Amino acid sequence: MSEEHRETGTGWPEPSEPTRPSGPAGEPDPRPDAPDPDELSPLAPPAETEAPAETDVPAETEAPAERQTGTSAGEPEATAGGSVARRLTSAGAMIAVLLALLGFTLVVQLKTTSTDPTLAATREEDLVRISSDLDSRERRLRQDIEALEESQRQLRSGEQGRQAALEEATRRADELGILAGTLPAVGPGLTVRFEGPDKAISSARILDAVQELRGAGAEAMQIAGSDGTTVRIIASTYFVDAAGGGLTVDGRRLSGPYTITVIGDPATMRTALNIPGGVVASVQDAGGNVTPEDREAVEVSQLHAPITLDHARPVS
Template sequence: MGGEPPAGGPGAVAGPSGDGAPKRGISSAGATIAVLLLLLGFTMAVQLKNNSTDSGLTAARQEDLVRILSDLENSEERLRQEIAALEESQRQLSSGAAGREAALEEATRRGDDLGILAGTLPARGPGLSIQFSAGGRPVKASAILDAVQELRGAGAEAMQITGGDGASVRIVASTYFVEADGRIDVDGRRLPGPHTITVIGDPQTMLTALNIPGGVVASVTGDGGNVTVQEHEVVDVAALSEQTDLQYARPGT
């Protein structure tokens, strides 16, 4: 007989609704749109950050930009030299029988370097002597501090400051400068003017740092003072930093 096919048979077609309807997932177009929105948000965040940084540099003075660029170039050169030295040390230390001797030499050199940085060892090398003489007003302690910072940024390796009475104080990382009765107190030692900084490092690089527009030389001369800089093939930084006896700290294991 020509009856209708039974429900569920090969001729049956599922309706658009009900439990038998197929569930549709996220289409490829929707996924693409979501990814694009995420990328757009990330790009906007990066752009806002860059705009904030650029606006800060745009507002900076020309002399500040010159100083920043000079410091970055000097830092890059020092890092390149340090990388080359470390690679050479690695090569020597891994060269077999000569490794022990190279390790001893390296340890000795590192110890001397740390002693110079800490101010516990004297140092000798090429550098500058920089004398600060007062004009109508005494040279400010902040000007001496600015000079020390500019010299450090230019790669200074060892420094000392000498007062008009001939007394010298080693300049290390913890050294402080305070104005006191027309003199400058350096780590508790009161030094009268004129003040002379003796520094070891590359003379030309340090000269450039001192004489940048708006730098320490311009600041002191603008206040009526005078800065005399002399270049030397060899200078001695002989003043030593007094070491504090540790009360609590002990070498770790």
């Protein structure tokens, strides 16, 4: 195989066209029966086919080059298509991760807001009581706001303002006297009786009851023991378990059962005592019993001795 055939990759050479034999150095054929040079050999192809014969080899040699060129040109297109596909795949993965995180956040938020450990175990009637308690507190606060605004308007007017100021000062003194326990009080309220063993009606549970009643709007309270000993409950009142049973309230010993007399809105205070896990439930769990009774008018008559101030004095 010649070097030309190896380079073009055409394989073995194709049979060449029949040519007229010639003598040395291109001289005419000396044979006597040799055809005339001007005559065409019957084996020679027509003249029209000579042109294609001359271009057969270049066409064959150019075809592989064209195929090679097409293959190399297609490679960048395939590479570009693969890059685009990879980019689309990465974007889809990122979107899927973001959606998963968003869904997880929503689920956690829903679980957090819908699984309140306090309200989840609350009965419907208890929720109604709590709602009623909140409504009562709101009404009471609105009434206080209206009263204060009316007092402010009266105090800003001349002679009427001075009279209103005197009346306001008197009212304030009465309120402070009731809160301080130096004045008796009467009004609607409750009597709450605590019965049971000392563990069930300990000082901690009695203090919890007092705090619940204060939070529900109690304005005046007193506690009495079974022997009739009564102590006015004010802001500074303390409760201690006495040795041998009973309670020590502001230095005075009381024996059970105990009765707390309180002035305030009966429905609101009763609801506060009966909330789930509240005073009534804790006393009952310890083997005791709490009995609240509504009263149209109760009297808190026990007085507390005025507190002597050692260090504080009014500013003039």
